[in-house]
Amino acid sequence: MTADQARLEAVWRIARDAAKAIMTLYRNEIAVTLKADQSPVTQADLLANRRIVAALERLDPATPILSEESVERFSGPGPDATYYLVDPLDGTKEFIKRNDEFTVNIALICQGAPVLGVVVAPALDESYLAARGLGAFKVKGESDWRPIRTRAPGTEGFHVLGSRSHRDARLDDWLRALGPHRVTPMGSSLKACRIAEGAADVYPRFGPTSLWDTAAAQAVVEAAGGCMIDAQGHPLSYAAPRQVQNPSFFVWGRRP
Numbered sequence: 001m002t003a004d005q006a007r008l009e010a011v012w013r014i015a016r017d018a019a020k021a022i023m024t025l026y027r028n029e030i031a032v033t034l035k036a037d038q039s040p041v042t043q044a045d046l047l048a049n050r051r052i053v054a055a056l057e058r059l060d061p062a063t064p065i066l067s068e069e070s071v072e073r074f075s076g077p078g079p080d081a082t083y084y085l086v087d088p089l090d091g092t093k094e095f096i097k098r099n100d101e102f103t104v105n106i107a108l109i110c111q112g113a114p115v116l117g118v119v120v121a122p123a124l125d126e127s128y129l130a131a132r133g134l135g136a137f138k139v140k141g142e143s144d145w146r147p148i149r150t151r152a153p154g155t156e157g158f159h160v161l162g163s164r165s166h167r168d169a170r171l172d173d174w175l176r177a178l179g180p181h182r183v184t185p186m187g188s189s190l191k192a193c194r195i196a197e198g199a200a201d202v203y204p205r206f207g208p209t210s211l212w213d214t215a216a217a218q219a220v221v222e223a224a225g226g227c228m229i230d231a232q233g234h235p236l237s238y239a240a241p242r243q244v245q246n247p248s249f250f251v252w253g254r255r256p
């Protein structure tokens with residue numbers, strides 16, 4: 001087993017542990033509070049955050065952690081510009097609506113790029129894992145690892161994935177220019193993971209997102225042969241984590 005694989009499996013175990021904690025709360029009544037930016041947060045976001053941060057600190061004490069639910073603890077990247085980037089519960093609105101489209105996300109950033117990514121969908125019992133040099137994998141349950149690859153669009157047009165909660169005129173204009181397509185709404189980083197496994201072709205995102213929403217899924221989609229790029233065609237960068245907002249971006253299974 002390589003060091004990268006050992007680390008990938010260790011980070012996956014941490015994400016799965018958080019996923020189990022999330023599911024115990026998902027089955028009961030969900031209490032929702034609003035954060036300062038008016039976005040919803042639940043006990044599940046906070047519980048998952050505590051478990052992930054404590055476990056990553058045990059696993060890798062020298063590497064700083066930037067998490068959506070504890071941004072104030074982050075004092076900047078560590079040696080070699082490395083840090084963990086965590087969204088303990090992406091798709092909180094989907095969690096509250098109970099449509100199963102929410103994920104736990106952990107990425108390892110090195111020199112501004114996501115070099116390892118773990119995305120777990122707790123309610124679906126599916127995981128997407130990737131590390132540079134190892135490839136990208138989907139795991140159903142605990143042990144069924146399968147390598148994944150992106151696909152080329154079929155002759156019937158593009159299968160597009162889009163946010164359930166954010167749709168605006170820029171997206172409508174972009175879709176008009178795309179040509180023949182169909183759109184499936186979906187929550188969370190699951191959209192990019194579905195493209196990584198060749199189940200869809202493109203995910204355009206014009207609404208606001210933050211670094212922790214994209215990093216883990218970007219590692220997966222890149223290792224599977226796709227890309228997550230800004231309007232200039234550059235891969236999303238994590239080199240300046242003081243600025244947590246992403247630009248608009250596009251996830252393509254095959255680069256256009």
Ligand SMILES: Nc1ncnc2c1ncn2[C@@H]1O[C@H](COP(=O)(O)O)[C@@H](OP(=O)(O)O)[C@H]1O
Nearest residue numbers: 089090091092093163164165187188208209210
């Ligand atoms: N105004 C805003 N600013 C920053 N990020 C936003 C935002 N509105 C939505 N998002 C991001 O979009 C994510 C949901 O994406 P989607 O609509 O594709 O499911 C949210 O993840 P969280 O659920 O982790 O907060 C949140 O991070």
Ligand SMILES: [Mg+2]
Nearest residue numbers: 087090091213
């Ligand atoms: Mg999120």
